[in-house]
Amino acid sequence: xxxxxxxxxxxxxxxxxxxxxxxxxxxxxxxxxxxxxxxxxxxxxxxxxxxxxxxxxxxxxxxxxxxxxxxxxxxxxxxxxxxxxxxxxxxxxxxxxxxxxxxxxxxxxxxxxxxxxxxxxxxxxxxxxxxxxxxxxxxxxxxxxxxxxxxxxxxxxxxxxxxxxxxxxxxxxxxxxxxxxxxxxxxxxxxxxxxxxxxxxxxxxxxxxxxxxxxxxxxxxxxxxxxxxxxxxxxxxxxxxxxxxxxxxxxxxxxxxxxxxxxxxxxxxxxxxxxxxxxxxxxxxxxxxxxxxxxxxxxxxxxxxxxxxxxxxxxxxxxxxxxxxxxxxxxxxxxxxxxxxxxx
Amino acid sequence: xxxxxxxxxxxxxxxxxxxxxxxxxxxxxxxxxxxxxxxxxxxxxxxxxxxxxxxxxxxxxxxxxxxxxxxxxxxxxxxxxxxxxxxxxxxxxxxxxxxxxxxxxxxxxxxxxxxxxxxxxxxxxxxxxxxxxxxxxxxxxxxxxxxxxxxxxxxxxxxxxxxxxxxxxxxxxxxxxxxxxxxxxxxxxxxxxxxxxxxxxxxxxxxxxxxxxxxxxxxxxxxxxxxxxxxxxxxxxxxxxxxxxxxxxxxxxxxxxxxxxxxxxxxxxxxxxxxxxxxxxxxxxxxxxxxxxxxxxx
Ligand SMILES: Nc1ncnc2c1ncn2[C@@H]1O[C@H](COP(=O)(O)OP(=O)(O)O)[C@@H](O)[C@H]1O
Ligand SMILES: [Mg+2]
Numbered sequence: 001x002x003x004x005x006x007x008x009x010x011x012x013x014x015x016x017x018x019x020x021x022x023x024x025x026x027x028x029x030x031x032x033x034x035x036x037x038x039x040x041x042x043x044x045x046x047x048x049x050x051x052x053x054x055x056x057x058x059x060x061x062x063x064x065x066x067x068x069x070x071x072x073x074x075x076x077x078x079x080x081x082x083x084x085x086x087x088x089x090x091x092x093x094x095x096x097x098x099x100x101x102x103x104x105x106x107x108x109x110x111x112x113x114x115x116x117x118x119x120x121x122x123x124x125x126x127x128x129x130x131x132x133x134x135x136x137x138x139x140x141x142x143x144x145x146x147x148x149x150x151x152x153x154x155x156x157x158x159x160x161x162x163x164x165x166x167x168x169x170x171x172x173x174x175x176x177x178x179x180x181x182x183x184x185x186x187x188x189x190x191x192x193x194x195x196x197x198x199x200x201x202x203x204x205x206x207x208x209x210x211x212x213x214x215x216x217x218x219x220x221x222x223x224x225x226x227x228x229x230x231x232x233x234x235x236x237x238x239x240x241x242x243x244x245x246x247x248x249x250x251x252x253x254x255x256x257x258x259x260x261x262x263x264x265x266x267x268x269x270x271x272x273x274x275x276x277x278x279x280x281x282x283x284x285x286x287x288x289x290x291x292x293x294x295x296x297x298x299x300x301x302x303x304x305x306x307x308x309x310x311x312x313x314x315x316x317x318x319x320x321x322x323x324x325x326x327x328x329x330x331x332x333x334x335x336x337x338x339x340x341x342x343x344x
Numbered sequence: 345x346x347x348x349x350x351x352x353x354x355x356x357x358x359x360x361x362x363x364x365x366x367x368x369x370x371x372x373x374x375x376x377x378x379x380x381x382x383x384x385x386x387x388x389x390x391x392x393x394x395x396x397x398x399x400x401x402x403x404x405x406x407x408x409x410x411x412x413x414x415x416x417x418x419x420x421x422x423x424x425x426x427x428x429x430x431x432x433x434x435x436x437x438x439x440x441x442x443x444x445x446x447x448x449x450x451x452x453x454x455x456x457x458x459x460x461x462x463x464x465x466x467x468x469x470x471x472x473x474x475x476x477x478x479x480x481x482x483x484x485x486x487x488x489x490x491x492x493x494x495x496x497x498x499x500x501x502x503x504x505x506x507x508x509x510x511x512x513x514x515x516x517x518x519x520x521x522x523x524x525x526x527x528x529x530x531x532x533x534x535x536x537x538x539x540x541x542x543x544x545x546x547x548x549x550x551x552x553x554x555x556x557x558x559x560x561x562x563x564x565x566x567x568x569x570x571x572x573x574x575x576x577x578x579x580x581x582x583x584x585x586x587x588x589x590x591x592x593x594x595x596x597x598x599x600x601x602x603x604x605x606x607x608x609x610x611x612x613x614x615x616x617x618x619x620x621x622x623x624x625x626x627x628x629x630x631x632x633x634x635x636x637x638x639x640x641x642x
Pocket of ligand 2: 042043
């Protein structure tokens with residue numbers, strides 16, 4: 001069942017197209033991750049669903065009901081703010097209970113529901129604290145509790161983890177996912193971190209300059225990127241530019257045809273999915289490029305190599321667990337599906 | 345994040361930050377004392393000395409003998425005026441507060457350049473001119489009454505220029521801009537997300553103002569109210585020009601006492617009572633600020 005339907009959303013700020021014909025759906029219980037570089041329109045998209053941005057065109061339906069022109073206080077969508085926006089003059093209980101009080105629920109029901117949600121998020125003992133007596137992670141949970149306690153039809157999270165340090169981020173990422181599944185709550189999760197998006201999303205939408213470039217399952221957008229931007233944005237990649245000759249681009253053991261008018265091709269290589277070998281492989285499958293190791297970085301679980309190749313001015317950056325000496329000649333073997341060729 | 349803005353008070357900690365670490369305690373306190381000496385001098389010359397003198401004069405006869413006669417006279421003759429002054433001031437503060445909140449809230453949510461400039465206009469008009477203009481506006485055959493009779497076909501009202509209602513209207517007109525300036529500044533300094541978070545949960549604009557905006561800007565609002573109170577209770581020109589002849593505000597009584605009777609004793613006794621009223625307010629304000637800071641810090 002479709003919870004949210006957005007159709008042809010448009011929003012202009014002067015010449016900037018913050019939203020340029022955006023149409024995305026969210027299904028029941030689904031977690032949609034919206035990713036894109038800073039300024040791509042992610043926040044504008046969320047805020048237009050919450051009703052804080054007045055659209056120039058398009059329509060929004062929530063459970064089939066048209067909410068395009070509904071004021072924000074009448075939409076039953078809960079927004080989680082990037083800076084948490086906990087009210088400093090209220091304690092945790094009052095912050096979380098605020099939405100329930102507005103709904104004029106009886107006092108004991110409010111108390112019961114607040115305590116239930118605090119328990120669910122494991123912050124029950126903080127109930128009497130003020131926001132400035134909480135750590136960043138605790139504030140984050142309180143803000144989440146405040147958003148979901150009103151049982152919204154849709155949860156909007158704007159970069160919920162961006163203010164936390166990397167270690168906690170990893171853990172809370174999965175907690176949010178587990179919570180969202182448990183509540184079976186349709187959720188839009190905005191982030192600029194593609195790895196975060198891949199790991200928790202049921203569906204990913206990639207935005208760039210106000211446009212949605214691709215929507216699909218994480219595996220789909222990772223394996224079948226719709227264009228160069230998506231291929232490059234998702235995953236850990238190395239991009240090399242190879243110039244063409246007579247309408248053809250030749251690299252390693254492969255040759256690609258260039259369409260008329262194209263001068264060169266950009267090749268996106270998934271850095272983690274290659275094999276490095278000092279002997280020429282027998283197999284003809286995939287893409288094999290020979291080159292010389294120019295640099296090596298120790299990354300803990302792997303080494304990162306900078307490899308100079310003949311076909312391009314750009315070095316190829318690839319990762320491997322095996323150790324090779326700087327200066328040695330090697331073959332980089334890239335299986336099919338781990339590199340993408342785009343003509344320019 | 346989270347600490348609402350308010351007008352900065354004098355903060356003794358500022359002094360601590362600019363002191364060097366190498367100084368011992370005695371040196372530190374000497375330097376500290378020297379630094380605040382200019383301010384202390386001005387305070388002593390312009391404020392403490394007149395206050396002490398005023399108190400002294402109010403308790404002595406012309407011959408310099410200790411007496412309570414001045415205060416007895418004040419209570420016999422002016423008790424009603426003191427209560428009247430408190431009444432007018434309190435009503436002015438109340439109405440000014442409500443109007444300032446309304447204007448500030450409107451301008452916080454919506455941009456309206458015209459109102460943004462207009463509400464500040466009275467700041468630039470001298471009291472004397474305001475008083476005169478209001479007299480004309482509120483007179484029995486003045487602008488307000490002729491508008492009412494012509495537009496609404498109402499019977500002519502007695503005119504408000506000699507009544508306490510007219511006085512309050514004038515005070516509110518004079519006091520609102522300053523108070524709005526402070527409150528609107530505080531409202532505008534509030535992060536949008538505090539307001540949007542409440543609206544997102546289903547709050548109406550009025551509830552956001554009541555539940556979020558006012559509580560978060562309470563220190564600034566307190567400053568606005570205290571300043572309005574002090575400016576109103578110490579105003580002379582306006583009650584003299586607009587107010588009724590009886591009862592009168594304390595300031596007007598003081599002026600009459602000096603001008604017509606050369607009675608400095610009673611005038612000063614009235615002055616001391618004004619001081620006490622303001623002092624009471626100051627104590628309340630300080631208590632409030634301590635609670636507010638403590639509350640935010642703890
Ligand atoms: N209120 C606004 N006024 C003018 N431009 C805005 C406003 N909000 C967003 N923009 C512009 O719209 C574009 C998209 O912004 P935003 O949705 O915040 O991107 P993201 O959240 O992906 O970083 C940016 O170019 C930004 O500068
Ligand atoms: Mg953003």
